[in-house]
């Protein structure tokens with residue numbers, strides 16, 4: 656199987672796009688820093704805000720399940736697949752062409 660240009664995906668796919676796909680709803684925002692319930696470990700409490708994400712630097716961190724990383728790693732953690740098939744799914748979900756190497 657040909658390789659995927661992960662660097663290009665990291666540059667072109669935004670944290671907001673991934674947050675939208677995983678159904679994240681911020682309950683508080685402070686500039687580029689957003690807080691809310693964690694889409695990964697299934698916290699659905701209305702006022703939960705242990706999931707912290709910076710949409711400018713594309714980094715997230717959950718204070719409960721300790722998951723953290725960039726926007727692509729958030730998607731991998733969310734759909735629980737290896738990186739390669741996870742990125743194919745992500746491109747498909749966003750209607751983008753896959754950047755084959």
Ligand SMILES: [Zn+2]
Pocket residue numbers: 693694695696697706717718719720721722
């Ligand atoms: Zn979590």
